[in-house]
Amino acid sequence: MWHLFLLQVLESPFVVAGDITLHDLKNAIAICTLKYRNSQVCRPIFPLALRLKTLQKRVNQFVEYLGDYIERPEYTIVPWDIKGPPPRLGLPTTDAPAIIVVVFEAAHALQMPVKEVWDMPIGEVYVAQAMYQRLQGNRLNFVDDDQRKFEADLKAAQKDKKEAA
Numbered sequence: 184m185w186h187l188f189l190l191q192v193l194e195s196p197f198v199v200a201g202d203i204t205l206h207d208l209k210n211a212i213a214i215c216t217l218k219y220r221n222s223q224v225c226r227p228i229f230p231l232a233l234r235l236k237t238l239q240k241r242v243n244q245f246v247e248y249l250g251d252y253i254e255r256p257e258y259t260i261v262p263w264d265i266k267g268p269p270p271r272l273g274l275p276t277t278d279a280p281a282i283i284v285v286v287f288e289a290a291h292a293l294q295m296p297v298k299e300v301w302d303m304p305i306g307e308v309y310v311a312q313a314m315y316q317r318l319q320g321n322r323l324n325f326v327d328d329d330q331r332k333f334e335a336d337l338k339a340a341q342k343d344k345k346e347a348a
Contacts, residue, residue, distance in 0.1 A: 184289075184308050185219045185301040188282050197249065203242050211245060219301035257326040288315040 209226035289311035290300040
């Protein structure tokens with residue numbers, strides 16, 4: 184999460200739309216080696232004669248590396264039925280950046296120090312945040328690939344029906 188936070192602060196093209204340069208790749212690789220609270224970037228040295236094809240290969244490798252850690256479970260919070268148990272009160276809402284809310288909710292769910300959560304893989308933190316929502320009494324509806332496809336097909340069918348009418 185610390186890595187994602189730093190990449191967001193730098194507006195890295197790995198987390199926002201944009202063209203990726205060798206400088207961006209070096210920054211992102213350096214950031215992803217840091218521990219929580221450390222922001223001193225020591226960029227790796229690549230050969231000066233790095234060709235565009237080689238750069239693209241390294242960017243693809245780095246994006247694949249990031250993908251292993253950035254998986255976020257998709258879910259919706261199911262509203263409670265009036266007859267069902269009321270949801271428990273959670274932490275107060277704030278105007279804090281979303282990533283900070285994710286970290287604090289995950290730390291609460293895991294009963295871990297916030298410092299340790301910052302150093303966890305992103306995917307694990309997102310799962311912990313989802314479980315925090317469950318601990319707060321929210322019912323979660325996780326979405327899988329089949330459900331996503333079904334919903335997309337349903338939307339397309341509804342759109343086609345409206346256009347035909």
